[in-house]
Amino acid sequence: MQKKGSLSKLKKQENRMGYIFAFPWMFGLIVFGAFPIIASLYISFTSYDMISAPRFIGIENYKILLFNDNIFYQSLGNTIYHVALAVPLGMFVGVVLALFLNSKIRGMSVYRTLFYLPNVVSIVAMSLLWLWLFNPNFGIINQVLKPVYDLFGIKPLRWYADASTSKMTLILMGLWTAGGSMVIYLAQMQDIPVTLYESAEIDGANWFQKIIYITLPLMTPSMFFNFIMGIIGSFQVFTLAYIMTSGGPSRSTYYFAYYLYDLMMADQNMGMASAMAWILLVIVLVFTMIALKLNKYVVYLGEEN
Amino acid sequence: MKKLLMLLMLLPAILMVAACENQDTKDKVVIDFWHMSPVGSPTFSKMRAIVNEFNNSQDKYFVKGTGFSFWDYWDKISLAISARTAPDLGLSTIDDVYGRAKGGVLYNISEMIAADTSENNIDLDEFRESQKQFARYEGDLYALPFTSTARVLYYNLDILAEKGFTEADVPTTWSELKTFAKHFDVVEGGDIQRLGFDPTYGNATYHGWLWQTGEDFFDEDLNPTLNTETHEFVLQWIKDFNSEFSRAQLQTFGESNNMLGIDPFAAERVAMIVNDDGLNQKIVDAGGTFNYGVAPIPIPDEDGIRVNWGSGFSIELYDNGKNDLARKEASFEFLKYLMSEETQIKLAEANGWIMSHISAMEKYTADKPLLAKILVEVDYAMDKVYVPYAPSWHGNDWQPFYTEALEGKKTVKQALADARAHYIQKKQNWEATN
Numbered sequence: 001m002q003k004k005g006s007l008s009k010l011k012k013q014e015n016r017m018g019y020i021f022a023f024p025w026m027f028g029l030i031v032f033g034a035f036p037i038i039a040s041l042y043i044s045f046t047s048y049d050m051i052s053a054p055r056f057i058g059i060e061n062y063k064i065l066l067f068n069d070n071i072f073y074q075s076l077g078n079t080i081y082h083v084a085l086a087v088p089l090g091m092f093v094g095v096v097l098a099l100f101l102n103s104k105i106r107g108m109s110v111y112r113t114l115f116y117l118p119n120v121v122s123i124v125a126m127s128l129l130w131l132w133l134f135n136p137n138f139g140i141i142n143q144v145l146k147p148v149y150d151l152f153g154i155k156p157l158r159w160y161a162d163a164s165t166s167k168m169t170l171i172l173m174g175l176w177t178a179g180g181s182m183v184i185y186l187a188q189m190q191d192i193p194v195t196l197y198e199s200a201e202i203d204g205a206n207w208f209q210k211i212i213y214i215t216l217p218l219m220t221p222s223m224f225f226n227f228i229m230g231i232i233g234s235f236q237v238f239t240l241a242y243i244m245t246s247g248g249p250s251r252s253t254y255y256f257a258y259y260l261y262d263l264m265m266a267d268q269n270m271g272m273a274s275a276m277a278w279i280l281l282v283i284v285l286v287f288t289m290i291a292l293k294l295n296k297y298v299v300y301l302g303e304e305n
Numbered sequence: 306m307k308k309l310l311m312l313l314m315l316l317p318a319i320l321m322v323a324a325c326e327n328q329d330t331k332d333k334v335v336i337d338f339w340h341m342s343p344v345g346s347p348t349f350s351k352m353r354a355i356v357n358e359f360n361n362s363q364d365k366y367f368v369k370g371t372g373f374s375f376w377d378y379w380d381k382i383s384l385a386i387s388a389r390t391a392p393d394l395g396l397s398t399i400d401d402v403y404g405r406a407k408g409g410v411l412y413n414i415s416e417m418i419a420a421d422t423s424e425n426n427i428d429l430d431e432f433r434e435s436q437k438q439f440a441r442y443e444g445d446l447y448a449l450p451f452t453s454t455a456r457v458l459y460y461n462l463d464i465l466a467e468k469g470f471t472e473a474d475v476p477t478t479w480s481e482l483k484t485f486a487k488h489f490d491v492v493e494g495g496d497i498q499r500l501g502f503d504p505t506y507g508n509a510t511y512h513g514w515l516w517q518t519g520e521d522f523f524d525e526d527l528n529p530t531l532n533t534e535t536h537e538f539v540l541q542w543i544k545d546f547n548s549e550f551s552r553a554q555l556q557t558f559g560e561s562n563n564m565l566g567i568d569p570f571a572a573e574r575v576a577m578i579v580n581d582d583g584l585n586q587k588i589v590d591a592g593g594t595f596n597y598g599v600a601p602i603p604i605p606d607e608d609g610i611r612v613n614w615g616s617g618f619s620i621e622l623y624d625n626g627k628n629d630l631a632r633k634e635a636s637f638e639f640l641k642y643l644m645s646e647e648t649q650i651k652l653a654e655a656n657g658w659i660m661s662h663i664s665a666m667e668k669y670t671a672d673k674p675l676l677a678k679i680l681v682e683v684d685y686a687m688d689k690v691y692v693p694y695a696p697s698w699h700g701n702d703w704q705p706f707y708t709e710a711l712e713g714k715k716t717v718k719q720a721l722a723d724a725r726a727h728y729i730q731k732k733q734n735w736e737a738t739n
Contacts, residue, residue, distance in 0.1 A: 047738040050387035051408030057738050064734045070727070135564060137557045161556070163714070250714060251705050265380065266697035268404070271738065 044274035050264075054271065061275035072276070074251055075259040078167065082237050082255065086171045087230040091223060094181035098219075099211065101182065102189045112186070116179040127243035130173045134159040160245050163252035170240045170253060181226045188222035189215065220299040224291070231287050235280060256280060329360075333367040334635040337392035339382060342656070343372035347590065351655035359642045366635040386410050391623035393636040394643075399439045399450055399619035400688045401696060406442030412622040415445035417637045427644050431663050439688055440619055448619035449644060450661035454581045455682035456508055456613040458603065462596035464489055464499075464576040475577075475600045482577075482603040483546060489576035497550060497558040502577040504543045506559075506569060509579035511707055512699055513614040515539050516687060517604045522699070527692050529728035531721045540710055540717045552712055570597075582679045586657030599678050601685070615686020617661065620644070659683060694735030695728060702727065 044061055046054035065072045101112050118126065133139050136158040142149075149156050159169040196214050205213065216223075238257035241247055247254035256276070264273035342352040349372060356370040371392070373381055378396075385391040386405065397405070405411050418427055427449070429437070436450035460475050468488045476482040486501030500506075504514060512522050520535040530536065547555055562569045570578040571588050573595055578584075579602055588597070602613055620643065622636045642648055649665035652658065659666055659680060670677040692698045703724065710720035 049404070049408065050383070051405060051410055060738050064737060068730060068734060070730065132564065135560065137560055138564065161560075246704075248705060248708060249712070250709050254705075262697075262701050265383065266701045268383075268696055 040274040040277055043271055044278050046271045048270040048274075049268045050270050051268070057271070061272045062279070065272065065275055065279065071251070071254070071259055075254050075256045078252065078254055079235060079237065079256040081167055082171060083231060083234040085168070086174055086234045086237075087227065089171060089175060090178055090181060090230055091226055093175050093178040094185055094226065095216075095219070095223070097178060097182040098185035098189060099215070102186060112183075116183055118176045119180040123239045124243055126173075126176070127240055130176075131160070131244050134169055134173075136161050160253075161249060163248075163250045166245055166249060166252045170237075170244065173240060173244075174237075181230075184222050184226060185219060188219050192218045217300045224295060224299045228288055228291055231291070232284055235284050235287075330367045333365060334631045335367045335369060336394065336632050336635045336639065338368050338370045338639065339378070339392040339395040340370060340372050341375050341378050341396065343374050346372065346374070348656050351651075355648060355651055355655060359639060362642075363638075366638055368635075368639050386623065389625040391625055393632055394620060394622055394639060396451055396618045397448070397621055399436060399448065399617050401691045402440045402448045402619055402621070403442055403691050404693065404696070405621070406447035410624055411447040412624050412633060412636075413445050413447060414449060414622065414637075414640075417633075418446075421637070421641075423641075425641055425645065427641055431646070431665075432661050433663065433683070435615075435687065436617060436661060439691075448621040449640070451618040451620040451643075452658045453615065453617050453661045453666070453683045453686065454583075454659065455615045455679055455686040456513060456579055456581050456602060457599040457679055457682050458577055458601065459507075459570055459580055459584060459597055459599055460577045461570070461573060461575075462598055464573065472598055472600075475598075476603050477601070478603050478606045478609065479542065480606050486546075486577060492550075492554075495554070497554050498574075500547065500558065500569075500575045502546070502575060503555075504546050504579075505711065506575060507578040507580040507584070508614075510614055510699065511540070511543065511703065512689060513579070513602070514543060516612045516614070517602070517610050519608065519610050521690075523690060523692060527690070527694070528732070529725050531725035531728070536721050537717050540707075540721065544711050544713075544717060582659045582676065583657065585675060585679070589657070599675055601682060611685050612687050613682055613685060614689065615683060616688055693739070694732045698728065702731070 043054055045056060045058060047057050047060075048054035097115055101108060101115065133141050136142060136156060139159070141159070142156045145156070157165055160166045192215065196218075197210055200210050200214060236257050237255050238261065241253040241255055241258050242261075245253045247258050257280075260273050260276040260280070263269045263276065338356065340352055342348040352372060353370060356368050360367055382391065382395055382397060385395075389410075391410070402411070418429065421427075429446075432450050433453065436453065437446060440446050440448040440450060458475070460472075462472065465471065465474065470485075470488070474485070476485045482502060489499060489501035490497070491499040515522065515536065518535050518539060520530065520533065520539075522531070523529055558574075562572070562574060567574075568580075568584065568587060569575045570580065570584065571591060571593055585599075601611055604611055620640065622633070622640065643652070644662065646662055646665040646668075649660040649662035650669045653660045653666065653669045659676070660669075666680055666683075670680050689699055695702050706715075706720045706724035706727070709715045709723075710717050715723065
């Protein structure tokens with residue numbers, strides 16, 4: 001009996017110590033995380049110009065955004081376009097890079113570092129760099145593609161300066177940071193038992209079959225993780241458009257987050273900006289829930305599952 | 306042990322530094338002043354000298370000046386005002402003082418001036434009514450005009466001389482401007498090397514050209530006009546000015562200036578440009594050696610009005626809700642110092658701005674003929690109206706439609722119609738929530 005009592009006391013002490021050690025992080029989460037989130041929910045139901053006190057107006061902000069705001073739907077359309085192309089392309093490039101870099105050739109660690117480097121470059125510096133590269137008149141990309149343009153007799157692409165190609169330009173730019181997901185795929189690949197490949201070789205499988213039947217299925221957990229993270233990140237696309245195109249031309253790169261920013265800073269309409277933030281949260285949640293439901297059909301979770 | 310010894314050795318030094326700082330502000334009321342001359346900028350040391358002169362001239366108040374770069378300043382001051390952590394004095398734009406005054410974040414300067422019986426009180430007659438009217442809310446001043454900008458036509462005398470023209474030939478009407486500008490276009494191998502003039506370059510704006518016709522962007526009830534023949538005429542004139550060049554040629558030329566971060570007039574790539582007094586300072590700072598002059602912006606041939614877009618900074622005393630009368634008093638004393646004739650001249654010398662004090666600027670520009678000409682245009686300057694449902698009506702809201710019209714993606718009529726529909730929708734939405 002005495003033993004049980006002292007064990008229970010020890011457990012309580014352990015729990016208390018756990019909470020004490022976790023307290024700084026929890027405090028940060030509540031003050032810098034939960035509080036602003038709850039405050040923004042309240043502000044989304046108010047008219048707030050960031051000078052006078054917020055005034056409660058019910059669901060007016062949501063009604064306006066959903067039923068009487070053309071720019072809201074234009075920005076949402078631009079963002080969904082971006083997500084629909086950027087996420088699959090980003091995953092494809094990440095997987096291909098990982099497959100290439102998962103081989104034992106000399107200097108492989110250098111290549112892995114080089115491919116990951118763009119992820120540590122400031123996004124502003126990156127945007128300015130690509131602004132030069134994609135410049136329709138002076139950019140090196142058009143200079144390199146000049147023979148192709150001449151061959152097909154077409155005018156050089158205007159990339160970010162044309163409404164029909166501006167979004168695709170920003171998506172292509174984003175692929176430069178595929179090294180981030182590549183690292184995660186590589187880590188997953190290291191976990192794949194070598195014996196599986198050996199068995200496949202004995203059964204006469206070629207390199208392509210090994211990738212299709214062994215590598216990719218066993219990588220689906222990390223692919224699914226990057227898919228979810230890609231959805232969440234892509235819906236918040238802002239910096240590229242802000243630096244490179246200012247939302248143009250013709251609002252073709254005026255994304256959801258950009259309109260949210262303008263509502264807050266240019267129109268001083270914090271209430272409506274907060275409502276947009278919560279609408280975005282719901283949209284991302286819906287997409288994530290759908291993905292999670294499809295999880296069991298597309299992700300290989302091991303033999304027991 | 307070594308680390309402990311090092312800390313013990315450093316401790317006296319740290320305490321001494323702390324003591325020094327305390328000595329400057331000991332027994333004084335300390336206030337904050339935000340400006341746009343950060344550490345490392347060409348104007349930093351001069352602004353610091355101006356602030357230090359005030360601090361050294363008396364022992365009751367101490368002003369801590371903090372400078373931010375022009376592009377960072379606006380977000381910082383907006384957020385600080387919202388968070389009620391604004392400095393005691395700061396600069397802002399005079400055209401939207403109304404919103405801040407209505408929101409109760411500014412001190413009533415009229416009351417402070419009325420209550421002040423000292424000899425160095427602010428003389429309001431030294432500031433233009435056209436600017437003071439923007440700083441009023443319910444009849445009282447809640448800010449003071451700090452700078453006075455005006456836009457003028459800059460012309461490169463050396464380029465004019467190439468074709469045998471002089472200052473006397475500078476155009477005064479829109480049709481003269483178009484004809485005159487064509488003499489200076491230079492095209493080589495299909496690429497524009499130099500343009501005579503473009504109505505979208507420099508600091509020229511659509512509403513600046515529009516005002517010269519007597520039309521405004523909004524009516525008295527702040528409804529967008531935009532569906533009038535005058536709007537179509539102005540926008541078509543801007544679009545057609547360099548219509549002999551293709552859009553690709555004009556974009557190439559424009560982008561080459563933007564990408565290299567060069568002002569096309571300072572780089573002698575345009576013969577004439579509309580810009581404010583800041584361009585003169587830029588050319589001086591860059592050591593420009595070409596000869597140039599300024600003139601009033603050409604006006605429409607029929608019933609044209611001599612007017613230019615003259616925005617300006619305001620200086621404001623922020624009420625953070627702390628009811629600190631000592632800081633309020635200190636801020637007002639510093640404001641009186643900044644708005645005095647002598648200091649306004651020093652501020653003009655430091656920043657290259659045309660300040661708002663009338664007599665100060667007359668003295669400052671007496672031996673500077675170019676600035677004197679710009680100063681004359683300040684009397685013809687007009688600021689844009691504050692539209693609560695679209696505070697950035699001339700920027701974020703207007704630019705997409707303007708660009709579509711200029712690039713030919715929409716007709717002028719369609720672009721104006723779409724823009725008008727956009728503003729009307731914004732007004733409806735704002736009225737539904739305010």
